[in-house]
Amino acid sequence: MSSVATWPSQAENWLDARGKGAWIAAMILGFIVFWPIGLALLAYMIWSKRMFNGNCKSRGHLRTMRHGLKPTGNQAFDAYKAETLRRLEDEQDAFEKFLQRLREAKDKAEFDQFMDQRANRRDQDPAEDDGGPVTI
Incomplete structure (x- = not known):
């Protein structure tokens, strides 16, 4: 059951590691497969500020710099x-x-x-x- 609970965070980390382009590709793929998935990804990207805060790769480094010294x-x-x-x-x-x-x-x-x-x-x-x- 723990692997089911962690797959969203694993997917998020995987997409963050590949940058904003991976998030956009996942969103487009979501719209193609089933439009509510794409809409949900778009809403999440806007809500989490992934669309407007530069590269997603840098977010993990900043988090490490501030909290994981x-x-x-x-x-x-x-x-x-x-x-x-x-x-x-x-x-x-x-x-x-x-x-x-x-x-x-x-x-x-x-x-x-x-x-x-x-x-x-x-x-x-x-x-x-x-x-x-x-x-x-």
Whole structure:
């Protein structure tokens, strides 16, 4: 019974190892054999973000890098590796925060420019409100 329970995960791993093209081929084959199978594969590919996250092969490597850091047996190297990874994650977080502040500053500058242009239009033609003529 355990082999029946594991065949979906084995199939998923097999397809991941071969990349996005294998997933697309399996989906097309599913549509040819019985359209609900193809539809189910398409829904799964979208839901699991396999369609939009680059190559499926890299997903397993990222999972191993983040969660499966195997100790080498050398404590000094393992400590160095852990510290370096922690420092890199901190730098990545700091950079993402910097990008967020940059986006917010750009949005504010664009909004201020819009408000200045709108105020200049009103100053030039007081009959206009929000860019359109006022009718009474």
